[in-house]
Amino acid sequence: MKPIDALKEFRLGACYYPEHWPESLWEDDFRRMRELHFSIVRVAEFAWSIFEPQEGVFSFDLFDRALDLAHKHGLKVIIGTPTATPPAWLTHKYPEVLNVTQDGVTLQHGLRRHYNYSSTKYRELSAIITRQMAEHYKDHPAVIGWQIDNEFNCEISEFYAPADHDAFRAWLQEKYGTLDKLNAAWGTVFWSQTYTDWEQVFLPRPTPAHKQPNPHQALDEKRFISDNTISYAKVQGDILREVASHQWVTTNGLFGHLDSHRMNDELLDFFSYDSYPQFSTLNDSKGEENPLADRSWSQKLGVVRSISPNFAIMEQQSGPGGWVNRMDMPSPKPGQMRLWTYQSIAHGANMVLYFRWRTATFGNEIYWHGINDYHNRPNRRVREAGQIGSELALAGNRIAASAFKADVALLRDYDNDWDGEYDIWHGPFAWQSAASWFKALNRRHIPSDTLYVRSSTTIEDLKRYKVLIYPHPAIMRDETAALLEQYAREGGIIIFGCRTGYKNEHGHAYMRPFPGAAAGLCGISVEEFTMVKGTRAATSMKWNGGDEALTGADAFNEILYVEDDSVEVVATYASDYYAGKPAVTRNAFGEGEAWYFGAVFNDASAGQIIDRLGLAAPTASWLSLPPDVELAIREGEDGPLFFLLNYSEQPAVITLDVEKTDLLTGSTLSGTISLEGFGVVVLS
Template sequence: MTHVNPINEFALGVCYYPEQWPEELWDDDLRRMKEMGLSIIRVAEFAWSVFEPEEGVFQFDLFDKVIDLAHKHGLKVIIGTPTATPPAWLTFKYPEVLNVTFDGVTLQHGLRRHTNYNSPKYRELSARIARQMAEHYCDHPAVVGWQIDNEFNCEISEFYSEADHLAFREWLQRKYVTLDKLNEAWGAVFWNQTYSAWEQVFLPRPTAAPRQPNPHQALDEKRFISDSTISYAEVQAKVLREAAPKQWVTTNGLFGHLDSHRMTDELLDFFSYDSYPQFSTINFDKNEENPLLDRGWSLTLSTTRSISPNFCIMEQQAGPGGWVNRMDMPSPKPGQMRLWTYQSIAHGADMVIYFRWRTAAFGNEIYWHGLNDYHNGPNRRLREAAQIGAELAKAGPHIVGTRNRAEVALVRDYDNEWDGEYDIWHGPFSWKSSKEWFKALQHQHIPNDVLYMRSGTTLADLQRYRVLVYPHPAIMRDETAALLEQYAESGGTIIFGCRTGYKDERGHCYMRPFPGAAARLVGISVEEFTQIKGTRKPATIEWKQGGGEATTADLFNDVLTVESDTVEIIGKYASDYYAGKPAVTRNAVGAGSAWYYGAVFNEAAARNVIGLLGLSSPVANWLSLPEQVELTIRDGEAGPLYFLLNYAEDAAELILSEPRTDLISGDTLQGSVVLEPYGVLILT
């Protein structure tokens, strides 16, 4: 579908669960929201039993009252279809809808996401509740849009019910047509896994080793799960399009085993994401050098932007978070909630909805705090949200609809993500290298996008960027390599790391010299390679003059041989038995170039490449920024907006050599400017 951004004015809102609170609170809640500058609420994504307390018996009184009250107070409403948490009557009467674990354990009622997408009965009942709700609210003046389900593949992203095994078999028959082709794709002759009847084919199941399926079967499993999820979402999307054509459709998430790009293209008006930056501060690797912490969340927001250039944050962290028995996040410090709100906006959000209005007094999420505490009285988070509401009432109209600008893209694809979950010879490297590149770009104030290579990716999509960083694409089709070669010939720079190009789309290793499909593009071959593990220490790379200081080559090293006279050696190994051998090369390709870095990137190596490429911050000629401040740029008809976000507890000094106006305060700034801890500026 062709996407036209339906968000024509900036919206700041909150998730609201009236079914959890006495009715006498509702009117006052909604009045206070409006006074704080909020304009939209999200409701009902977990309320199936409220709408359908018995099978086939529908009632709308509770939400009719709430949505009418919201309209009275001038608030818009997003309704969630409640299919992430089916009623107890449903799972009791129709146990075939329940999901089953890899080990064969049937998940029971009591949490959420305990169903499977391929149960015909669950699809039927999901479509019915969605239709009942859509037909009832399609003309309500407060209702502007729908959220399908909630966080697809959250909690669990694997499905092994009987319905899933049957659907997988049918999916394979459509994909391969014959068993001979399936056996070939899965390399079934290895370990005598050859199938002679379709009834013998299943999703991965427990084997002699605790969990060691055929790797090609495991890759197809992830593709199947994604297709199943999208197919289930389509059941509801079709209903909503038919019954409520004047209201937009989205869903929220960004979880595993789901091609969110395809789902958005085919089913949604825009994508939505749930942003909790403190996950990156409580789960970080204590051995990581120079961690970005909550600033690193911007990489995930960049991924969200790759799906939908203008998106919604359906849940923005508004306080400390946690379940009764897991996820114990501390309280955001003064200013951090505001910082994280603008972080989302800086990366493309045109709608931000806080989770949640009031902290739950019962259930698993009694410690997942909202804007209000249990006591419902004034607190710091409410004051901070009101400040943001007042600021965005003025600044929002200038932000909405603008698009992010970047010259560098970090490149990914779903095949390598899914294959890399199982294949430890390349999977762990991609996230590491992307994160280190992101650090290097962030600290030098060079904005970047995330770009997913897909079957429909065009040369024009690539040519939007001066530099593409595609760290470890083990799976690479020849067609992808040819497209990247066209990009380089037209003047672009493509940068690869070790473990590039040696597998086809089935996950089979090419019977060619490494780097396989990318060999012609980079002009080198891999003489040999080694893991850096156990007693093996990282080698040292010495870079060419002007390339920066020596760096370590971490985790995995490719030893390179130059195969073309268009290749320049940029760095050589300076230690271990391959000392003196090429480690970093640059191949001239038409008007551009293709780099090969024979290791897993760290920030120092990425900085060296950035220096050799001559990349610099787009504001370098008028603005000096310390490392602790993030820069992003959103372009619109009125010109660029420069978002500056200080993630540190210390104030940051900025130097502006020319006057600029801060969109938030309206002040004109020049010379030395102090940005307070967790502070934000939007310069025009």
């Protein structure tokens, strides 16, 4: 199979660890996988000590037998390079490969991901094991692809080993060239931080004020970590391309301080993700009204889709999950595993592997349950997997020939993501607003994408969407503002929230009226602003119109001043000293328009804008759905596929005014039907 064709055929499978099980179980495991219509397994991502039990001594016997047996049963194999878990001989002999905390504590052998990317010795040893494995398995008939490492930057995404400080210094020298330019970028004249020699420059280290570094240094730190991670992954990617060029390359992740878009563009054939929807359930805000729970995982999948329009799920949650001492997730209820599987597929997955085939009997993950329990007897999760396998054996390839479709996109960018980790004047707002917009759109059955704004983003990328929401882009380059102006001029609708456009790429505040780079597009300036905290009470917005609806404004409020005659005031503040002042504006700009929302979005305010724009579900003319059912659309040459996902345990009533076929069962549906609790229908 050519790499470009990797995801054209739908595949269902499981993560499998032959080194954990008696060899007498292997054949029965593979036989039962095929009975469930599984066609692929992932192996070896943590098995370095098996492949290289001593430095320079390589052993492939165990995995040769396992892969040969998988091939006998018609299973394809993804091999993980095992560099997430360096063996004990390595870390003992070469302690410089270990990661170090900001406080200087060396993280020792005993878990996983305890290495640093900057160590030249670790890069050398990683290259050796990758090349040995690639040479050995490049022609194995079962092997179709490789996963580089496992979950880059999971567990920890900051690195402070001596090699990291050296690598950061070299990265800065390449980026800035001179200390004068570095000092200017970091604003080091403030508090006498000016550097006069490169040897004085380090990654952020503990400071008197709770380890708080220079904010511009902190932003560059995140950029460095991302570049350094990608350069480490490239060591392996280049070897795999050279040695096993007919096998595809991916990696799994979506973790902090990593530009996954760039990594995918430069190293991978497609991106992969590990989907555990119950993390969303556990993290729902306490007391939140109408939380989306596991349904909010669809927003995560939208981020994955922005990296790779079609992707693989290397680990799909299949049971209760947790390590011995943390992450105690409950068991999925009957139907939920199937629901989560189709959630991943609806949002772009063309390959899904369950984690894991059988629950481990030892180690930190003895409670991270797979499809099979320890006893290996049939259970309802196995039966549910069999139902999914049967459905996808018939429908999978039709689904794989399509891609997700949306007319609305939420914009993000890495600069603001990383700067917002430290800057509480915009970072926390971005998460709240993005969640509110996603929830408001999702409950109205309006599919949405996530789109990352990058230096490579073009006007054609933006024009795929009728509406763009960019909640709080504090950092905005003039080039980005010009691109968004072109988008609006040519008919697009762009929506901003407070704290927009007032910083440059270094995180310095512009000496311009807020919203800085976006001021010309929005036609307003910010007269005054305030955090809503302490003695400053929350207020409301009064929206113009017949009902003069009120929505809350309770985090950060900007008082707007209209600069252009083309601007319409859509809402005003209802109380406090700025009562009656503009809170929301709409500016006619060319053929399109720019909205400015002077606060942090909530569900109700996002809903007001959705309604005023006249946005509706693309199926509104023929399909009626309750709020608990998600609509996702994938479209291909054979026409659109409409995924209806019921996240409620209770049946949902849906009404079709036209006749459609359920792709999963072949049944013809029309009129009023009942969709079972946690049920899924794919209409064609």
